[in-house]
Amino acid sequence: MENTVVKIENLVKRYGELIALDHFSLEIKEGEIFGLLGPNGSGKTTTINCLLSLLSYDKGNIELFGKKMTPVSYDIKKDIGVIMQNVAVLNELTVYENIDYFCGLYISDKALRKKYVEEAVEFAGLGDFVKFYPKKLSGGLLRRLNIACGIAHKPKLIILDEPTVAVDPQSRNRILEGIEELNRAGATVIYTSHYMEEVEQLCTRIAIMDKGRKIAEGTKEELKRMIRNTETVTIEIIELPEEVRAQIASLPHVYSAEHDGERLVICCSGGKHNLIRILDVLQSRDLGFGRVYTELPTLNDVFLEITGKALRDKED
């Protein structure tokens, strides 16, 4: 029997004129790693802050562990571990003291706390840095400290808001593995990110957000089944007569073929041997081409197809 840990119903949040959350609903079961995926500004942080009762909202209902969440729900708060988007640590305390400080807001038993703090240090791989002040830590280590401060008290529900922004790949992997480990130990996880690869790798269930709305929800397989794209073929080719492009576009199972002067990108929906048929066309015209690769659909394709725009920012 799976318990519902998080239940958000018809949440509406306005910042003045801007509707940041538009009838947003969500249900998260115990034991899930739930991904909130969406581009910057889609309302992920706003959702989290409403969930934590930090933000007031215009409409909707939020329940955690089956109880209504309010700013004074201390019994709920003690079971939540929060890792906020903005690193929140005390600059004048060392790594160890910071973890102890935050852990102490939840756990008053000193011996137990000591054990927990040491485990969190170990967990975040901060063992060599316990005496460091936050200012001396690299971006990745600082994020790891932020996480350690959030999870040291062994919460049942862990909320991470973009914990890997501006983090080096090594720290990023460590963070993702850590989250899986916490989940195996029994924690339910909410993970927000605008990196689809992370969400795809980590999350058991995913909600895709755009402009304050949930545009799709499911496991990654379910999400991918929702769209017609099954395969994207990319061919490096400089010169491509328009009638050839049109011929490729009219092949069975091909629903789009676009050429940007360097690359021909062909989207296919179902069918087999799509690649062979496409290459046959090019060879029959004696057109030379460079590298050829095919990709299975990603969450970006899901996002692209539903919203008509790419999820990934160009800078990343």
Next chain:
Amino acid sequence: MFLHIFKYELLSSLRVKDLIIWLMIFPIALGTFFKIAFGNVYARNTEFSAIPAAVVGAENDPAFRNVCDSVSEGDEALLKVTYTDEKTALEMLERGDVEGIFYAGDEVMLTVAGSGLGQTILKSFADRYSVSAAIIKDALMNDPASAPAVIAAISEDVSSCREIPLTEGNTDNMVQYFYNLIAMVAMYGAVTGLHVSAGNQANMSPLGARRSCAPARKSVSIAASFLGSCIIQGLCMVLCVSFVAFALGVDFGSRLPLVYAAALLGGCMGVSIGFFVGALNMPESAKTGVVMSFSMLMCFFSGLMVGNMKALISAKAPWLNMINPAAVVSDSIYCLNIYSDYRRFIVKMISMVIITLVFVALGLILTRRKKYASL
């Protein structure tokens, strides 16, 4: 929980080195500057509780001699009397060894060189003595047994002329600068107290938001932060008063412990002002500006920059001196050193408590909110 937050509040505040350094360096620099600038004038004036004076012809006037002896005794002596002949006395006056010469006799006469606080007191002493002289002489003649009591009573009365500086508006300006310096450090408590509200409010700092997620009551968290800040500020106050008293040599006499008490209370008042300003809805950077300018303005009105400012205000707008936190701190120390009774000092202390409570209450009203429309 309270102790846990309190412990880390203290630890982290103690490590904010710039805060403590700035809290201390500016006053130390300013104090040293005052000391250098007013060194001479001030050295003379601090001796005012024992003004050197020469008495000529005392051997023929036992009554006057008796009174002079009795006001020259003890810690709180008014005079430092030298009995001598006229020639030596004049030489001493010329050298500045004494501030005036009393000529004993039927009518006590006074000669002074120049005018100043000491001279004013000597003058008033002579006047008051003249009024009472007949009573003493009568006592010595007719009832020698009661003489000591009469002399004691009259000495007490003439000693009260040390309060003349205030009633005549002739304040000891130099020493007031140091009182104001202590008041300034107390006002800096506002800078120390700023983070109490910001650090506990979700819409004011990431740390505030993070803390709001923990199952700790906001009131507990604020109380722990507030107390921590008061203790840090108290430390600064103790350092400041010690610096003024021991390094700069401002003499607070036996009242020094009470000066510490006034400074500590003043520091808490400063923290409460910071707590209030911190809770106002404005950008963090603006808040520091606001508290700094507010403290400086208050210190200006209490005479930190211009010595006779306070006298001016007490003439033109006495209510301002009663509510200006900086003036209340410096006045409390001033009262300690001017009046022998504690009444006015206690009034000032109560004013500080009231101002503190008002700001704490306002701050609590502003920080009461639990959910915010925007973070």
